[in-house]
Every structure is written in C-alpha cells, then in structure tokens.
Amino acid sequence: MNNNNPIGLVDSGAGGLTVVKQAINRIPNEQFIFIGDTQRMPYGPKSVEEVISYTFQMANFLIEQKNIKLLVIACNTATARALDKLQQQLPIPVIGVIQAGAVAAQHATKNHLIGIIATEGTVQSNAYPNALKQIDINVETFQQSEPEFVQIVESNQYHSLTAKQIVAAHLANFKVQKIDTLVLGCTHFPLLSSFIKDAVGHHVKLVDSGFETVQIIEQTLIDQNLSSFVKHDRSEDIFYTTADPDRFDVIATDWLAPEMPLDVRHLKIIGSGSMQYLQE
Known part of the structure; x- marks a missing residue:
C-alpha cells in the first residue's frame, strides 16, 4: 500500500462534505476523493440490502479506480447498515461515523x-x-x-x-x-x-x-503507518456525484469555501449498479 494514495469517503449525498471539511483541516497533507450518491439519496428509507449494495458499489469504484488506502463511510445510515460487511470484505481499513x-x-x-x-x-x-x-x-x-x-x-x-x-x-x-x-x-x-x-x-x-470520526481517521493513519509522506495540494481532491455536478458544486463550494475551484465530476451508475466516470 502506497502511503501517498488517497483517502476515500462515501455518502448518500452532499452531507459527507462536512466530514471532508474537518478532515482537510485536521490532516491537510492527505488527498481526498469523495462520492456523493445524490441520484439515489436519501438512503434512510431504503432497504438494508439496497444500502449495502450502494455502499459496496462506491467502495469498489474507489478501490479499483482510485486505489484508495482507507475508506470512510461518511453516512450514518450506510455505517449502520454496511460497516461490518465492508470491514470484513474489503482489503483496506474502513471507518464509520x-x-x-x-x-x-x-x-x-x-x-x-x-x-x-x-x-x-x-x-x-x-x-x-x-x-x-x-x-x-x-x-x-x-x-x-x-x-x-x-x-x-x-x-x-x-x-x-x-x-x-x-x-x-x-x-x-x-x-x-x-x-x-x-x-x-x-x-x-x-x-x-x-x-x-x-x-x-x-x-x-x-x-x-463526522467531526469526531476525523480523530479516528487520523489515529488509524498513524497506527497503520499510512500517513502521507508528501503534502497534497487541494487541487488533487476529487468530488464525484451521481446526479447533477453543477448543483453539487454549488453546495460543495459554499460549504468548503475553497481558495480554488473544486474538481467536481459526474459518476454514472451503469446497468445493475456498477459505477463509471465518463469524462464530459
């Protein structure tokens, strides 16, 4: 595992950006890649099976396509429904909120x-x-x-x-x-x-x-020797949404108050639920 690989965060929508904000403030050397599954939110009324399936789809995309070193389930519903299963089946540390x-x-x-x-x-x-x-x-x-x-x-x-x-x-x-x-x-x-x-x-x-979870993220990086060796620039962070990227960008920019434009991308849900980034 490369220490300079990114940290992945997943949520049902834009709410997990509150965790990203705290993480950027507390562990600024890390690169963050976030997925907000805005197209299928809210997760609250969804069945247990659906929430588990959606969370695995996001996790698999981040592991296979972005080679993340740690996954944060920045969603309480997904944590309640899927955390144990992801911790058992994924090859990287998984943290819930x-x-x-x-x-x-x-x-x-x-x-x-x-x-x-x-x-x-x-x-x-x-x-x-x-x-x-x-x-x-x-x-x-x-x-x-x-x-x-x-x-x-x-x-x-x-x-x-x-x-x-x-x-x-x-x-x-x-x-x-x-x-x-x-x-x-x-x-x-x-x-x-x-x-x-x-x-x-x-x-x-x-x-x-979410704020409290960032302390666990930081400690996990230390305990498992995963802390980044280099300081990542905020321009390296990526924000995926499964719905309208322009609408997502407005909320993300307002909340994160970045010094530069955010890299917001549309992540398309394909077929039965795999995910694919199609550059537009």
Whole structure:
C-alpha cells in the first residue's frame, strides 16, 4: 500500500462534505476523493440490502479506480447498515461515523439524557442507542428521524428562513425531554447546526459524529503507518456525484469555501449498479 494514495469517503449525498471539511483541516497533507450518491439519496428509507449494495458499489469504484488506502463511510445510515460487511470484505481499513459520535456524546452529557436526530434507516437500526448503552447503561436516549432536514440541505436551502422555521418546529419536543446533548446522527445536519442550536437551546451540546470520526481517521493513519509522506495540494481532491455536478458544486463550494475551484465530476451508475466516470 502506497502511503501517498488517497483517502476515500462515501455518502448518500452532499452531507459527507462536512466530514471532508474537518478532515482537510485536521490532516491537510492527505488527498481526498469523495462520492456523493445524490441520484439515489436519501438512503434512510431504503432497504438494508439496497444500502449495502450502494455502499459496496462506491467502495469498489474507489478501490479499483482510485486505489484508495482507507475508506470512510461518511453516512450514518450506510455505517449502520454496511460497516461490518465492508470491514470484513474489503482489503483496506474502513471507518464509520457512529461509534465516534456515541463516545463523544457519552463524554459530553452530564444528566445522561441524550437526543439523537438521524435518518429513518439510522433510527430504525438503533445503532446510536445500542452504542451508547454499551458505553453507559444509565444513558437514556430520545430518537427522531428527520428526513426533511436532508432534503433542505440537498436543495441548498439550509440558509433560509423556511429551514430555520422547520427545524424549530421539528425539534421543539427535545426541550420537554430536558436533554443536555444532541447527536447530529446524519452528516447533512451540521450544515443546519446554528438553527438546531436555536431550536434545542444553546446549553445543549451538539455532537457532530463526522467531526469526531476525523480523530479516528487520523489515529488509524498513524497506527497503520499510512500517513502521507508528501503534502497534497487541494487541487488533487476529487468530488464525484451521481446526479447533477453543477448543483453539487454549488453546495460543495459554499460549504468548503475553497481558495480554488473544486474538481467536481459526474459518476454514472451503469446497468445493475456498477459505477463509471465518463469524462464530459
């Protein structure tokens, strides 16, 4: 394995860019290649089998075509459904976003009352409550699925007054439950963090599972001697989307605030679900 090979990240859409942003800040010497499967998002309502299949398709493309040295599942639903299988079957380290978020939430809470907002798939899997109970049996969790939040981000409406109003209405019940910690159990949700904090109260600690995961990525690179020997230029990063690259570029540019244009490419889904980059 070449230490200078890129790190791959996959998500159901643009939300995983929140993980990319944290990774760029914390481990800037690395090259990152990201796939957002925007054409088939959201993953939350999809069957377990579909989510596993889609995640393997993205992983296989990155391994076979881009020779990545490490894979990050920057999607909570895909982590909940597919992480174990990918770790068992892929020849490289695979990191998900749930365990790190659970550990951070347990460290943050003082009253053992933790809220979780996520997609339907992540909520149905009970991945966060199960992970938290394994850490601290006294933790009480309150879960809500928020698929509309994903749509707000993907439609580039996350700065709007309408988004603020929707978030406030959806999260009002968490004040009744008196949580002191809220897990953002979808990588799209940090883009709504200011509205979320207003909705639940500024005393509530928001746990960004993607941010916490980057620390695990960094440690894995060190532990497995995979850290890059050279400093990669940000122009080497590649961002694939399975839907409209222009629309994806708008969100990615807004969130990552790059000093140079992003290399955004369209990744075509072929036949039964293999992936191919067709230069346009």
